[in-house]
Amino acid sequence: MERAFQRTQVLTNHLLQSSSPLPSQTLSSNACLSYSPPELSENCAFDVKEMRKLIDGHNLEERDWLFGLMKQSELFNPKVRGGKVFVSPDYNQSMEQQREMTLKRIKYLQERGVFKGWLTEKGEEIEMRKFAGFEVFSIYDHSLFTKLGVHFPMWGGAIQFCGTKHHHDKWLRDTENYSIKGCFAMTELGHGSNIRSLETVTTYDSNTGEFVINTPCESAQKFWIGGAAKHATHTVVFSQLHINGINQGVHAFIVQIRDVDGNICPNIRIADCGHKVGLNGVDNGRIWFDNVRVPRENLLNSVADVSPDGKYLSSIKNPDQRFAAFMAPMTVGRVNIAIGAVYQSKVALAITIRYALTRRAFSLKPNEPEVLLLDYPSHQRRLFPLVAKTYAMSFAANYLKVLYAKRTPQSNKAIHIVSSSFKATFTWNNMQILQECREACGGQGLRTENRVGHLKGEYDVQSTFEGDNFLLMQLVSKALFAEYMAAQKRNKVFKGLGLEHMNKPCPVIPSQLTSTTLRCSQFQMDALCLRERDLLNRFVANVLKCNAKGENTEQAFNSCYELAKDLGRAFSERAIFQTFVEAESTLPAGSLKDVLGTLRSLYASISIEDVSFLRYGYLSVDNGANVRREITKLCNELRPHALALISSFGIPDAFLSPIAFNWIDTNSWSLV
């Protein structure tokens, strides 16, 4: 009955309306929407080229060359849409096809000399060139980035860091030439984060001078091994090393898993991990080792070795330190993931903001033109804080890359902590940015060709691989705890990790925050330091309290997980902010510095708006409202710079997507 009533009502309305002359008149008076390119209406108050130089930071020429290499090749699937060429993988291909395309793309790049020196040259210059390469490849496709990441920094890095000269001589050149394809067999079905408890076992046979690698149970199968399912010829296996019945802990061994024709080697079993929510251009596989024998030389022996007669020798007696040495390739992996995440955020924001500069919705008054999405304060509030965050991450990423490229034995600890913190923070930020951008593009964000929505699936894995984000943040808090205890025990000042502020008197937040104060970088730094300092004090106090109640330190860390998480975030945001301030300070007065100042204030304000400032009472409720008001103002001030800010990301048009450009022409019937 109710349905019948509804239908009658719809029909009645329809009839009544069509009898009225008004609707048809309104229809005819509305001109067809036309696309107006933002380049012609938006101004650039600062030099976009200079800004790109600042945030890309290095190897601009190399980047443009790599972009061009991809754009000019059919292998990268160029599609002409609305008179422009776009390159992006065809994600509608089957998993098998996508994997073959990733492989072909790598071979193409290799033939053009892209990877020349990636493993055979040393020094800051080549490290920075590699970083630039990874950033560019991440802009094209996460599978390409990841497959290269497995082959070069993971497999190649394991040989570099864990191996010695004869490994370098034997493997690095062939790896660089891609005549062997490496993978990295660490994770098992039963152990992902807890690497020290891997179940794969290796023993030594002194009669033959060989190691015998075995998968003793199903949970010990190697899992998620990128490259293993189809293409890899070699792997580095992480395994417990048992010598004369004594477990010497996790060590790394080189094993050939396929012959030159691609046949799986004897005593190796390989299965596919199957279709995934993203990253289907990478052939993740599972590996079982059935007492596989490899020569003694295949132990990567930079920190430990086994003599021909079967004696275990190690320069590092402490098993914890030995283990840490084997984890070295993970660090560069984290750096790469962190920097890749920044560029994904740039892609999504560039597309979303360009769309918001050309798409209109609703008129505010009758007979007025509809309003551009980006002219709505609410849209600005959604997107500009993310732009500010992305700028902040860019500076932090540049800091991290240089820290890594110039590494010394003394800086290893800092690299470990900073890379863990940034990897977790950037990848979480990236997922938040991708989701917000997807929604801000409306339905268009759901089309794969428009990239923003699709990227979520492709990049989701970043919060898990090379260290689960949650665990990485705990690792940061534990490291800060250790710094605190060490300083206290030896009655010394804090040094390094940016913790020097702990040595100074505690900053005080003014009772009434004005706009001027909120934009002052000293205040912003004070506020972020105050939070870090207080949370570290609280965290230490709580852990010690748990200790006093009889919990051991590991149990105590577990009990204090909430504080640990807040502290990890406080450390990251303060550390990121510091890099922003430093980058800004290198600039002469002028329009570039001005706009960066606004972005810096916005980044600081959204960090200070975080609930932790209210939860722990650093900010009064009134001041919380002041911060919020300031954010709205800052967003409004950034509006005129929108196009210039995202153009400075330096991402060529071909690597964005059709909705970022003439989306009306792209979708016209004549192009169907």
Place this chain on the structure above:
Amino acid sequence: MSSSVSSQHDQVLVEENSFARILTLNRPKQLNALSFQMISRLLELFLAYEEDPNVKLVILKGKGRAFCAGGDVVAVVHDIWAGGWRAGANFFMKEFSLNYLMATYSKPQVSILNGIVMGGGNGVSMHGRFRVATENSVFAMPETALGLFPDVGASYFLSRLPGFFGEYVGLTGARLDGAEMLACGLATHFVPSAKLPMVEAALCDADSSDPVIISSIIDQYCEKPSLKEQTVYNRLDVIDRCFSQRTVEEILSALEREVVDQRDGWIFATIQTLKKASPTSLKISLRSIRVGRVQGVGACLAREYRMVCHVMRGEFSKDFFEGCRAILLDKDKNPKWEPSKLEHIADTTIDRYFSKVKDEDWEDLKPPTRSKFNLPPYVIAKL
């Protein structure tokens, strides 16, 4: 219907039809090389036609056996000798503004390339919507042999040729015929020269700015030319392998590796051409094409303007003046480049060609504003 509104002595002849304007470059003795006067006149005419609702279409052609052999470089060099580098900068400012206007023109331009089309000649044709080649067409961007670099927006249109053909054409100055121009996309149509009068007449009757209609009119006179047996277009695989390399040095060694693989006159000649060109020119040209590949046409022209000002100032190299001397003035064809070798040129020197000119009064290129016109999608896509 047609009426001529210019005298025989004008450097640009103007013919007015009901909907079309036919502009003829009229310096046949100089192969229609673009003088400052011609450029100014073209700019003035194009600006006026855009405002004139009666004009639907602009046709550009050349008198005699050339469409246009380039900018009048000899005159530019004389101007610089007489009045300093700014005289040269003025010329290029005007020329590049015209190139930009053509690239972003709201009405279709049909260029009839029945003869030589080189350097600046490409600047006044390649950016337009339609380029008609014939059996007489000879295309080249020969600037690296002259100590200059492919300018007039070439870093935009060369970088968009298939694969790395743009690097090949831009670095070697290779000549292409009409069939090759059509194959790589430099030409949009190929019409035998005998049919050109008919094409013109048909276009003049068309009361439309719709590119689909214009294109179909030209299509009626088109022929499918066959590529000559020895065409370079069959060598795209080698060109892609070699000219995609990171640096000029690596391009040369890639070519040399190919020679070892197969005895091949073409590769040998290509290497010789590159070795004869100005090393500085080669390096800045390669960088320009590579950067141009990821820029819009406006940014390309603005960057090329910076570059050309640096070349005119001769701060880092005077190869342009030496090239003009050896090729155009003394004609000894034996320029002495300085620096003389690729490996003597540091990346930081190349960087400086792309920087702002450090001179108080100097300004970046300010091309004509386009915001008031309703630009067609094919133009919007180039911005």
